[in-house]
Amino acid sequence: xxxxxxxxxxxxxxxxxxxxxxxxxxxxxxxxxxxxxxxxxxxxxxxxxxxxxxxxxxxxxxxxxxxxxxxxxxxxxxxxxxxxxxxxx
Amino acid sequence: xxxxxxxxxxxxxxxxxxxxxxxxxxxxxxxxxxxxxxxxxxxxxxxxxxxxxxxxxxxxxxxxxxxxxxxxxxxxxxxxxxxxxxxxxxxxxxxxxxxxxxxxxxxxxxxxxxxxxxxxxxxxxxxxxxxxxxxxxxxxxxxxxxxxxxxxxxxxxxxxxxxxxxxxxxxxxxxxxxxxxxxxxxxxxxxxxxxxxxxxxxxxxxxxxxxxxxxxxxxxxxxxxxxxxxxxxxxxxxxxxxxxxxxxxxxxxxxxxxxxxxxxxxxxxxxxxxxxxxxxxxxxxxxxxxxxxxxxxxxxxxxxxxxxxxxxxxxxxxxxxxxxxxxxxxxxxxxxxxxxxxxxxxxxxxxxxxxxxxxxxxxxxxxxxxxxxxxxxxxxxxxxxxxxxxxxxxxxxxxxxxxxxxxxxxxxx
Numbered sequence: 001x002x003x004x005x006x007x008x009x010x011x012x013x014x015x016x017x018x019x020x021x022x023x024x025x026x027x028x029x030x031x032x033x034x035x036x037x038x039x040x041x042x043x044x045x046x047x048x049x050x051x052x053x054x055x056x057x058x059x060x061x062x063x064x065x066x067x068x069x070x071x072x073x074x075x076x077x078x079x080x081x082x083x084x085x086x087x088x089x
Numbered sequence: 090x091x092x093x094x095x096x097x098x099x100x101x102x103x104x105x106x107x108x109x110x111x112x113x114x115x116x117x118x119x120x121x122x123x124x125x126x127x128x129x130x131x132x133x134x135x136x137x138x139x140x141x142x143x144x145x146x147x148x149x150x151x152x153x154x155x156x157x158x159x160x161x162x163x164x165x166x167x168x169x170x171x172x173x174x175x176x177x178x179x180x181x182x183x184x185x186x187x188x189x190x191x192x193x194x195x196x197x198x199x200x201x202x203x204x205x206x207x208x209x210x211x212x213x214x215x216x217x218x219x220x221x222x223x224x225x226x227x228x229x230x231x232x233x234x235x236x237x238x239x240x241x242x243x244x245x246x247x248x249x250x251x252x253x254x255x256x257x258x259x260x261x262x263x264x265x266x267x268x269x270x271x272x273x274x275x276x277x278x279x280x281x282x283x284x285x286x287x288x289x290x291x292x293x294x295x296x297x298x299x300x301x302x303x304x305x306x307x308x309x310x311x312x313x314x315x316x317x318x319x320x321x322x323x324x325x326x327x328x329x330x331x332x333x334x335x336x337x338x339x340x341x342x343x344x345x346x347x348x349x350x351x352x353x354x355x356x357x358x359x360x361x362x363x364x365x366x367x368x369x370x371x372x373x374x375x376x377x378x379x380x381x382x383x384x385x386x387x388x389x390x391x392x393x394x395x396x397x398x399x400x401x402x403x404x405x406x407x408x409x410x411x412x413x414x415x416x417x418x419x420x421x422x423x424x425x426x427x428x429x430x431x432x433x434x435x436x437x438x439x440x441x442x443x444x445x446x447x448x449x450x451x452x453x454x455x456x457x458x459x460x461x462x463x464x465x466x467x468x469x470x471x472x473x474x475x476x477x478x479x480x481x482x483x484x485x486x487x488x489x490x491x492x493x494x495x496x497x498x499x500x501x502x
Contacts, residue, residue, distance in 0.1 A: 040302055042235060051446075053305060065468070067136070071432075074373075
């Protein structure tokens, strides 16, 4: 028996998934205050500033690979918002 | 195309005028090739790009760039399921060398930077034979708690349009719609062509945190609302005996993802380990999980090497089926919508790759008397796809591979 058809809508955006819960304000309110406990002094930041510790140190170089991955998967997210065009053959 | 050239020319003029008085200027170019086999499409894409960045004042960055995709290969023009294929051996039609497209994208971006904050705004325009895109984005960043905590908020809006075939006024049911034959006449006043709008809103919020001198994390939430024509206009799907129709998917799609990343420097082996987990969900009921790991290490003072691995798994869209000929209820998701898109089918994939970065930054003076630094980056990756249900010519696709190779150079003046 097929499920009844639905046209997914914007109002369905949040609240139905685990992701919605994780991204909700209570979760952030619990986590963000922990940031105040972190005390890395400026003189201790040498390693953190190293390119090997950057999440997107070679962002432009990696863009074609991300573009190819995005166009072969049904998912998105986590790599920034800018972009344009389809290029989705 | 003309508008893309115009936008790019304006960006070049703006950036060039900034270069004249710039404290720092950077030029880079990237060249990438993508090849996919053996999905019978043999898709090949060459993607060149060039970017210029100037910082006329310490509080201002101006960036301009262009990139392109030169695409050739074949595409699945008509998709049928394995059952139908068994009795109709030539039902799946792969149009040989049917895809020859050129995407041109011009972009410009301005970033204003303060001591602990920055505000960035940008615009991009891209054109293809059958697709046009206007994209605007803004990004705000703030560093707090002695730069140990960083918040990012970003928003992008796309005003896109895709070319489609004008359907006969008598064909009110999507089951009778005919797929677009080719891109000839697109974005002209040709009576057989029309354009369909697509609006895309993307929101992203990110929190990065330094916990210790060797440990950093990042949590990112991304949401996207897509509203408009999202089918492949060229693709038909076999719906029944002797009946095929243009692909038909819902016009609205709400997507969201949460990504957690950690970077940990391992003093014992003098290298950084980066791990990433992403969960994704959308209103088409596609759910996915991604796990990614990278290890990067300096070899000497100027060379960095990276190895990476990635695993990805997704469920199919609620209306996905490899075979729509089973007499499905027109009120059910598989009776109301149909697609031959393998990206909407359940599958898993793995990726392995490596990258090498060579940086030259002289302690004194400049390279060749003009360059402050020079960087060369090369990388390669291979991805394997295993489709749980998707078939081509009645045969499951379990050994698809794609290869991406990228080379880029950056010079700072």
